[in-house]
Amino acid sequence: MQKKIIKFTIFILIIFLMGVFFIGLSKDTFYSTKDLVGKKITGIELITFNDEKIFTEIDIKKNKFILINFWASWCGPCKIEHPILLKLQEEKNLRLLGVNFKDKKENALLFLKNLGNPYNNLFYDKIGKSAVNFGIYGIPESVLLNKDLIVIKKFIGPLSNSDFEYIKGVIKR
Amino acid sequence: MKKTSIYIFIFLFYFNNSFAEKVSIDPNNIFKNLRCLICQGQSVADSNSEFAQTIKIVVNDKIQDGSSEKEIYDFLIDKYGEWIVYKPSLNKENLILWMLPYVIFIVGGIMIIMMLKNRRY
Numbered sequence: 001m002q003k004k005i006i007k008f009t010i011f012i013l014i015i016f017l018m019g020v021f022f023i024g025l026s027k028d029t030f031y032s033t034k035d036l037v038g039k040k041i042t043g044i045e046l047i048t049f050n051d052e053k054i055f056t057e058i059d060i061k062k063n064k065f066i067l068i069n070f071w072a073s074w075c076g077p078c079k080i081e082h083p084i085l086l087k088l089q090e091e092k093n094l095r096l097l098g099v100n101f102k103d104k105k106e107n108a109l110l111f112l113k114n115l116g117n118p119y120n121n122l123f124y125d126k127i128g129k130s131a132v133n134f135g136i137y138g139i140p141e142s143v144l145l146n147k148d149l150i151v152i153k154k155f156i157g158p159l160s161n162s163d164f165e166y167i168k169g170v171i172k173r
Numbered sequence: 174m175k176k177t178s179i180y181i182f183i184f185l186f187y188f189n190n191s192f193a194e195k196v197s198i199d200p201n202n203i204f205k206n207l208r209c210l211i212c213q214g215q216s217v218a219d220s221n222s223e224f225a226q227t228i229k230i231v232v233n234d235k236i237q238d239g240s241s242e243k244e245i246y247d248f249l250i251d252k253y254g255e256w257i258v259y260k261p262s263l264n265k266e267n268l269i270l271w272m273l274p275y276v277i278f279i280v281g282g283i284m285i286i287m288m289l290k291n292r293r294y
Contacts, residue, residue: 129230
């Protein structure tokens, strides 16, 4: 009887370990932003590009939807997404905030002069500290927030046409 | 006079201790436990990437501001999710994983006791 119990326990343990390994191996080991969706962004402090004033969540909250785009003139994919941002500029319910990330100001201004400025407000993040507050780990990245500063979606990489349609759909709801 | 000296001593002792506690956080220990999200299998301590450099600045600033180690981890987990730490905290999703060694230890112990008892008879 005891031998049967031991055999059964070993069998259960093997099955359990196999299950743990199966779940562990099939789990996505890349950084995912799904945990950030639905979370409120707090402690926002963005430095304005021109006059280096502090822009806080009170200033941001004035709009129904906010898209914060992190970009730099040295970033190739940022050029790819730029036409999408220019199209989004036309949306009335959306306020576009651009955060220039670890860049030289003169290069950033030249970038906007050549490609157009889609941003309602422009900010400067010289050493990337402000970006950490939005869970940014590379550029381009964009965060769509509602007026309560809750993350609706985070876009990693350049914005695509499908992202544009998605944002349009959300802000028209 | 004697009383005043004692009060000054207590104040200085307390102040020194509380200050020592604040500066005793070793940022390298925190860097070692943080995953570089854009690197392959490297911690923030090992990496020299832009991301790792920014995280190092943020952690150092938080230490300077008087944040505790837990507060720093909580902040980064809040921003980047549990994935950023190598040693995740105990939660309902990893409860089994944390408890498994103890369960195996107890079940194994019971099994050994049962086997030994069986041999005696």
